[in-house]
Amino acid sequence: MKVRGPLIGLSLFMAIAIAVTWMVYATLRRDVAGPTTPYAAMFTDVYGLRIGDDVRMAGVRVGRVENIELAGKLAKVSFIVENDQHLYGNTVASVTYQNIIGQRYLGLSLGETGSRGMLSAGSVIPVQQTDPSFDVGRLLNGFEPLFTLLNPKDADDLTKGVLQSLQGDQASIPLLVQQTSTITRTLSARDQSLGDLISNLTKVTDTVAQQNDDLDHALDQTRSAVANFDARRPALQDSVGSIARVTRRLAAIADDVDPSLNQLITREPGFSKHLAGIEPQLAFTGDNLPLLLKGFARALSEGSYGNAYACDLNATGFFPGLNDITTFIVNAATPGNAYPITTKNMGWHTPRCRNMANG
Template sequence: MKSLTPTIVKSLVFIVVTVLATVALGATIRSSSGGGTSYTALFTDATSLNKGDDVRMAGVRVGQVDDISVSDHRVAKVRFEVDPDVPLMRGTVAALRFRNLVGQRYIALNQGDSSVSMPAGAVFDTDHTQPALNLTMLFNGFQPLFRLLDPDDVNKLSYQIVQVFQGEGSTVESLLSSTARLTKTIAAKDRVIGQLIDNLNSVLAVVNGRADELSTTIVTLQRLVSGLAEDRKTIGSTLDGLGDLTVSVSGLLEEGRAPLKRSIVSLGALSKNLSDNEPVIDDFLAKLPIKLDALGRTASYGSWLNGYVCSIQTQPGTTFPQPEGYRGDYGAKPVAERCNG
């Protein structure tokens, strides 16, 4: 039984400490949520500020953000509460600050010089508020330097830059220390930088050696661009005409598609007919030179042909036209020797 006494005492002490810590935490949370003096601030940019974010004064949390909305379609209206034991003087400036590089923000209250307190519900206009620092523009300016640093050094230097430019947190000496390490890193890579400069000098030497050609190219390009600018109306009308031509060609193809399709189908039938009558075509082509030779001799007397009509037949009920001045019978009878063949 005696051996269990120390264990029981330690367990009781642990339970008491845990309960007290839980009660203290609950009291802290309860005291920091609601019940404070309410104020309103108008910011030109409140991006990433959320409900429940801290309100700090001299780095100490004195309240929290209650609501964020848009006012007049141009500013962010932020309502926040401050501990009633912390009075705000007239001229106090509410500024948005970054808690970390992740993008979390809080409102920092910088007390004014006046000794007159602000009433509850007072509004901080845009003249007494400051938006958060634009990290994008800031880091873009340091981008060439960040490329030469390790990721850990980049994070440290970035965070210190943010704090220094916000006028709080780390000192300028810390920033200079990080810059010194950056300078040392650059010095360690002086050979690479020197080689880069030498290569750049070589490129510039080649460009300088062809200065006349480069100048001529630039001048010619400028003339070309100027000419195109002067003829922009003509070019525009040409494009309009090209559009009309495209529409017309499209309509023509639309109208000619059906006849063309029928012609292709008929061409296929003709090709099949010619293929099926190949012997007849071969016989015709074989006799064609003889017939053309005889026809040539017949037409050699002049611009006429001598012919002999062996037979004329008409359909029943039709009238054959009689030549002018002809009085005889136009019925031909095949009695000549030439018609017997």
């Protein structure tokens, strides 16, 4: 009898504990009642969406999110929907805010594009028919430039006035109105600046949008250049090593030449001082050098007024073995000589020298 009583109590406690635990588990799991049909959707961003979150149509819960995984550069969300709810080819899936603490749910609605046929079980909604998650924090951060225009003291006074008014302080209401008016005047004084800022941002956005193709092309070219550099990394590393070795050699040569060069520049009387001392002679030479070059050009150019022909100059006298060979070569290469070549008609001069010899 003594053992039976505690055993009954323990059994009741265990049964109640199991029932409560099951209720908590079922509440947290939020299972879908009845048979379900699986589907999936592709998103570019599912920030904030969790496994077990609701799937809703027109605000009514009709399913739950079963799995979230990465598929390439997109996020694939697998979910189930009650069998009596159907999805169509124009169904749009969106990640929507559920409450202020950041919970999301997967919303399903009918869009304007796509077929109106019913989707089969396991179908995947393409990314073109999904709306990604929206980060409210990013939106609030966009107002940061506006908040920086406010005077911190005025903002604190405004907050204090609101709190006092909510607490029933009647005297703080006129002060609250006055502070609100002050902040309004501050913002209105910056209206032109804010308008110019928005206009400039609009122009920048329009320009970037117009140059979208060029920007994509530039990014592709940059990516291709980086890929080529990466593919040629060993050759570039070897080149850098070669440049380093050449630099060290040039440095060694410079170290060897530096004393002599320094002595050439700094010694007395010195090369520079000598050039400075003969400045008139250098100037005279520079002025007359063009005339001298013109004279050489005139004497060496083609014409009958200054040419000289050394017809009887024989440079092979110092090499007797070349006499016969040179004669044959000159005779064969000179137009107007007799052919075939014999010892009697062998030519010794060019046509110019033969004409001069014949008068």
